[in-house]
Amino acid sequence: MRKLIYVFVFAAIGLVSTTTFAQEDKENSKAAIQEKVQDKVEVTINELPEAVTKTLGEQYAAYTAEKAYKATKDKKEVYYVKLVKGEDYIKVLIDADGKVIEKKDIKQLNKIK
Known part of the structure; x- marks a missing residue:
């Protein structure tokens, strides 16, 4: 027992x-x-650096910027920008000099929150 x-x-x-x-x-x-x-801080589209807005205007003119975030990656200032065009959604990572680091195609809006 x-x-x-x-x-x-x-x-x-x-x-x-x-x-x-x-x-x-x-x-x-x-x-x-x-x-x-x-690490990400939301910023307005108007607060984006000129180089970033220039890149968005040249490479993604057909898209509308919905949200932007400022962050630090590898000790460099970068910006995450969420763009929409009709049913298409993309998320772009751009450094402060306007160089596109990464682009992700996202089909549904709820996936890019």
């Missing part, structure tokens, strides 16, 4: 400790995601 009680006690301790470690991992993941998001 004692052996059975010991088995249940050790099983309960193991279950509680496993659950605690899993919760800590989730909290650490949330903190890392929040740090990433905090």
